[in-house]
Amino acid sequence: MPSSTHHVVLGNGIAGNHAADVIRKRDPNSRITIISAGALLFYNRYDLPDVFRGRHQWVDYLVHPPEYYESQNITLRRKTRVVELDPQTQTLSLAHRETLHYDKLLIATGGHAYIPARLLDDVGLMHSFHNFRVAMQVQNAVRKNGTVIMLGGDVMGLDLARTIIATGHRVIVALDNRTFWPHEIAQSERARYLQALESMGLDIWDHGKVDHIEAGNSKGPARQVFFEDGSEIRGDVVMPFFGLVPTVDFLATSGIDMERGILVSPQLQTARDNIWAAGDVCQIWSATSNAYRFYYGYRNVKMMGEVAAYNMTGEQSAFESTVDEALEVTSKGLLHSPFWEYD
Amino acid sequence: MAKQTDIQISICGSAGDGTIAVGDIFKRAMARAGYRVIAFDHYPAEIRGFGKCISRTRISTNQVYSMKSYSDVLVSLNDLHAIPHVGEVRDYGAIIYDSAPMSAVAEGAHISGHLMPGHLPYALPIRELSELATGANRSRNIVALGFIAGLYQLPQQAFHQAIAAKFETKAPAVADTALAAFDSGFKSGSSTYKFDDVQIDHSRARKNGGEVRMMTGNGAIAHGCLEAGIETFFGYPITPATGIMERLAVEMPRRGGRLVQTEDEIAAISATIGAGYAGARAATATSGPGLALMAEMLGLGVMAEVPAVVFVSQRGGPSTGMPTKTEQSDLNLAVWGGHGDARRIVLAPTNVEGCRRCAARAFEMAEKFQVPVIVLIDLYLSNRYETVFLQGEDNFLPKNWQRVDSGAPGDNYRRYELTADGLSPRCVPGEAGGIYTATGLEHDEYGHPNDSPDVHSLMSEKRHEKLRDAMKYPGINFTKRFGDKGKIDVGLLAWGSTFGEALEAVLLAREEGIRCAAMKVVMMSPLPARPILRFCNDCQQVLVPELNYTGQFANLVSGELGRPVTRVSHATGAPMDINYLLTAIRNAAKQKLRNKTTTSNPTKA
Numbered sequence: 001m002p003s004s005t006h007h008v009v010l011g012n013g014i015a016g017n018h019a020a021d022v023i024r025k026r027d028p029n030s031r032i033t034i035i036s037a038g039a040l041l042f043y044n045r046y047d048l049p050d051v052f053r054g055r056h057q058w059v060d061y062l063v064h065p066p067e068y069y070e071s072q073n074i075t076l077r078r079k080t081r082v083v084e085l086d087p088q089t090q091t092l093s094l095a096h097r098e099t100l101h102y103d104k105l106l107i108a109t110g111g112h113a114y115i116p117a118r119l120l121d122d123v124g125l126m127h128s129f130h131n132f133r134v135a136m137q138v139q140n141a142v143r144k145n146g147t148v149i150m151l152g153g154d155v156m157g158l159d160l161a162r163t164i165i166a167t168g169h170r171v172i173v174a175l176d177n178r179t180f181w182p183h184e185i186a187q188s189e190r191a192r193y194l195q196a197l198e199s200m201g202l203d204i205w206d207h208g209k210v211d212h213i214e215a216g217n218s219k220g221p222a223r224q225v226f227f228e229d230g231s232e233i234r235g236d237v238v239m240p241f242f243g244l245v246p247t248v249d250f251l252a253t254s255g256i257d258m259e260r261g262i263l264v265s266p267q268l269q270t271a272r273d274n275i276w277a278a279g280d281v282c283q284i285w286s287a288t289s290n291a292y293r294f295y296y297g298y299r300n301v302k303m304m305g306e307v308a309a310y311n312m313t314g315e316q317s318a319f320e321s322t323v324d325e326a327l328e329v330t331s332k333g334l335l336h337s338p339f340w341e342y343d
Numbered sequence: 344m345a346k347q348t349d350i351q352i353s354i355c356g357s358a359g360d361g362t363i364a365v366g367d368i369f370k371r372a373m374a375r376a377g378y379r380v381i382a383f384d385h386y387p388a389e390i391r392g393f394g395k396c397i398s399r400t401r402i403s404t405n406q407v408y409s410m411k412s413y414s415d416v417l418v419s420l421n422d423l424h425a426i427p428h429v430g431e432v433r434d435y436g437a438i439i440y441d442s443a444p445m446s447a448v449a450e451g452a453h454i455s456g457h458l459m460p461g462h463l464p465y466a467l468p469i470r471e472l473s474e475l476a477t478g479a480n481r482s483r484n485i486v487a488l489g490f491i492a493g494l495y496q497l498p499q500q501a502f503h504q505a506i507a508a509k510f511e512t513k514a515p516a517v518a519d520t521a522l523a524a525f526d527s528g529f530k531s532g533s534s535t536y537k538f539d540d541v542q543i544d545h546s547r548a549r550k551n552g553g554e555v556r557m558m559t560g561n562g563a564i565a566h567g568c569l570e571a572g573i574e575t576f577f578g579y580p581i582t583p584a585t586g587i588m589e590r591l592a593v594e595m596p597r598r599g600g601r602l603v604q605t606e607d608e609i610a611a612i613s614a615t616i617g618a619g620y621a622g623a624r625a626a627t628a629t630s631g632p633g634l635a636l637m638a639e640m641l642g643l644g645v646m647a648e649v650p651a652v653v654f655v656s657q658r659g660g661p662s663t664g665m666p667t668k669t670e671q672s673d674l675n676l677a678v679w680g681g682h683g684d685a686r687r688i689v690l691a692p693t694n695v696e697g698c699r700r701c702a703a704r705a706f707e708m709a710e711k712f713q714v715p716v717i718v719l720i721d722l723y724l725s726n727r728y729e730t731v732f733l734q735g736e737d738n739f740l741p742k743n744w745q746r747v748d749s750g751a752p753g754d755n756y757r758r759y760e761l762t763a764d765g766l767s768p769r770c771v772p773g774e775a776g777g778i779y780t781a782t783g784l785e786h787d788e789y790g791h792p793n794d795s796p797d798v799h800s801l802m803s804e805k806r807h808e809k810l811r812d813a814m815k816y817p818g819i820n821f822t823k824r825f826g827d828k829g830k831i832d833v834g835l836l837a838w839g840s841t842f843g844e845a846l847e848a849v850l851l852a853r854e855e856g857i858r859c860a861a862m863k864v865v866m867m868s869p870l871p872a873r874p875i876l877r878f879c880n881d882c883q884q885v886l887v888p889e890l891n892y893t894g895q896f897a898n899l900v901s902g903e904l905g906r907p908v909t910r911v912s913h914a915t916g917a918p919m920d921i922n923y924l925l926t927a928i929r930n931a932a933k934q935k936l937r938n939k940t941t942t943s944n945p946t947k948a
């Protein structure tokens with residue numbers, strides 16, 4: 001491989017970092033730049049529930065120390081948001097009005113919480129949990145023995161719910177048609193899984209769709225959630241768990257093929273030269289399903305990063321998921337999603 | 344328990360960005376808020392243009408002695424200028440920059456692409472916030488200041504007061520605009536999650552007690568002159584000493600003093616010596632090139648035993664050299680410069696408070712010892728800001744030139760009478776019975792020209808020996824030891840502005856377990872050999888750090904003491920680098936005593 005190649009990895013998550021690591025091993029002399037909209041080095045997002053256990057220093061979540069980037073000769077550009085991609089000139093436009101040229105580009109911008117349209121007006125009253133800063137905000141907002149309301153109840157929130165309960169708080173899950181996302185659950189199975197949620201200590205609230213959210217008064221819990229059936233629950237924080245949507249807003253003018261995510265071949269290549277995609281942002285062609293499919297969770301995403309890196313450095317490997325996709329109820333009656341395992 | 348606060352914030356921009364102005368507000372606000380402040384600005388030599396400006400401010404709840412060798416926070420108001428300084432920010436320190444520049448940025452020209460992995464970025468739409476708050480982008484500097492204050496939860500009130508004071512003389516709208524810009528930055532900073540580990544603990548700041556002033560070395564010298572009751576000042580502008588004259592030009596007329604800008608330095612020293620001869624408290628101020636021109640007249644001052652005070656602020660030389668860079672390379676000239684055996688007093692304060700004290704005492708000493716006194720500082724000290732706590736003002740002595748009557752008036756008045764301590768009865772023109780000849784020629788006790796061998800020999804001895812007691816003059820510590828007591832591995836003998844860095848390096852080395860100490864030497868001529876020798880005898884190794892190439896102070900010390908010392912010379916135009924010194928200390932601690940004068944180069948460690 002030519003040593004002067006500039007590999008730009010857009011996204012500082014699992015897919016992006018794993019890809020950068022593999023590219024460096026396969027092409028020791030190339031230039032590698034990782035771009036991140038966030039402020040921190042790559043850290044372990046899955047451990048964030050630990051903020052409830054008193055782990056309040058972001059450095060304790062780092063996957064790599066700062067020296068790693070220096071030793072690997074990887075440039076990490078943080079607080080850098082890409083606003084446009086021009087595949088023609090092979091440039092990325094950054095929000096601060098700089099353009100960056102790439103020779104090979106990996107898009108690994110992940111996804112962000114999906115908020116149903118009817119709740120968009122109330123976004124300011126909800127807390128997400130996608131990065132360290134907001135995780136700390138949630139932790140600060142939940143009072144001693146307080147209550148967290150999880151709307152939707154996708155399986156991304158499972159581990160967090162478990163930790164919140166274990167640290168003396170209450171979790172109410174307001175059910176929705178996205179409960180258990182991304183697993184698709186047959187109606188006949190639903191009761192069994194809900195029971196598992198209850199055995200894990202979660203309170204189930206099955207009152208249909210949320211109508212709106214309001215700030216509570218200064219004495220009581222900070223949030224009130226009103227449902228279309230007229231019922232209401234109160235809690236310290238309200239968190240949306242309706243699944244993810246891929247982060248692709250910056251691609252609007254790029255001409256990259258997209259459905260909900262970026263469409264890629266099994267080799268994770270887009271239809272444009274020198275552009276690959278990996279992680280939660282992409283939909284991969286599956287011959288068996290005869291459709292473009294999402295593959296979630298740590299092991300899938302890590303594998304995608306690796307496959308993309310191989311292909312960006314001259315291989316032609318295809319991505320194949322090894323994750324069994326079934327949601328299980330363990331012998332202890334607890335829920336377990338194979339997507340959400342990591343090492 | 345509350346932690347000690349000790350952080351350094353650097354603001355970097357282009358001339359015209361208001362970098363120095365905003366640094367000034369920051370340091371004054373922090374002084375108001377009860378912190379000890381030490382600050383040093385860097386600005387271009389050119390008066391106009393787009394050169395780089397950096398304002399560095401260290402704030403602390405404890406006494407600090409120098410700037411730090413690294414910064415905890417860097418604010419970029421101009422990325423091209425700031426990018427080369429990114430490396431001076433420590434790991435887990437903060438870099439604050441504009442995320443919404445006015446125009447497109449070339450690849451690699453935005454600071455976000457140059458941060459080290461250990462830095463914490465704060466991308467702030469500085470220009471946009473300025474425009475929203477004030478309708479113009481001119482207040483970017485104040486927005487950034489407000490952001491710092493908000494992010495680190497600094498007392499907003501102290502900043503409001505400092506901003507109001509800064510724009511006091513301008514139309515009220517100027518201060519209002521600045522306050523709006525500050526508040527907008529403050530709001531943004533307060534709502535920003537702080538990822539860096541920079542801690543400013545306000546509970547440890549000094550709450551009250553004594554008047555606090557922010558002064559530069561030049562300002563402190565002017566202050567000392569005024570406290571001592573200066574009556575006349577003659578000067579010719581030269582960087583970095585001009586600030587002394589500027590300040591006195593404002594203050595002296597208000598107090599009945601006279602200040603004259605002369606046509607050159609020769610005229611300035613001549614007039615100063617003339618005024619001293621006439622009995623006034625008189626001074627001049629210059630830099631190395633000006634001192635070179637003054638050398639001849641200093642000889643007259645010594646010979647005619649006329650008091651005069653000369654403030655000298657050194658800069659990079661020789662010749663025009665580096666007028667806006669610092670150096671300590673005029674020590675030889677100050678101590679020895681000139682013709683004949685023209686011994687004079689040379690004082691070299693080590694901090695801003697010392698500048699004030701030495702300036703005031705210089706007048707007293709010039710009068711008492713009837714000799715020109717040079718107060719030697721350098722650009723770093725001239726322009727460095729420090730908080731000075733005026734607790735119980737020093738009592739500086741009033742003018743004292745009254746003739747000590749040594750006999751009958753008239754022809755019998757012996758102006759240069761040979762006395763036990765070498766000090767003769769002085770009088771000023773017009774005093775009854777005080778007529779004598781004041782001349783540059785060698786003279787007898789009456790002042791009559793006389794070049795006989797005996798007279799020259801006795802008078803030479805008088806002129807030298809009368810200064811012996813200068814080392815005992817009260818009110819200034821001419822030498823002082825800090826750090827470990829007793830026998831030590833490494834001792835640093837430092838003078839002038841470099842002493843601060845020397846002491847900081849010693850404190851760091853002690854944390855590493857090295858037994859070491861620093862001695863500051865304030866009197867350079869006559870050299871207080873005894874305490875210096877005692878200190879040297881306690882040290883396995885003596886390092887003499889200074890900002891010149893040849894090791895002028897090291898040569899002075901080893902020449903007078905006949906004892907080996909190791910030069911740690913640093914001639915870059917910048918203040919002494921603490922890490923460079925620390926490396927030199929570590930190396931010296933490892934070495935056996937070397938019994939010859941050697942040069943240390945820590946980079947070759």
Ligand SMILES: Cc1cc2nc3c(=O)[nH]c(=O)nc-3n(C[C@H](O)[C@H](O)[C@H](O)COP(=O)(O)OP(=O)(O)OC[C@H]3O[C@@H](n4cnc5c(N)ncnc54)[C@H](O)[C@@H]3O)c2cc1C
Pocket residue numbers: 010011012013014015016035036037038045046080081082083108109110111112113129130156157159247250278279280281296297298299301339340341342
């Ligand atoms: C709250 C939450 C909890 C989860 N818990 C688990 C779990 O316990 N186990 C598990 O296996 N999976 C979990 N997941 C899913 C898992 O995080 C994802 O599958 C995985 O992190 C996706 O990795 P990625 O590299 O594709 O993207 P991400 O990790 O999402 O990284 C995206 C990166 O792209 C950057 N970015 C996005 N847009 C831009 C832009 N325009 N410009 C510049 N940079 C941009 C972001 O800054 C970020 O660095 C969780 C997800 C969420 C949201």
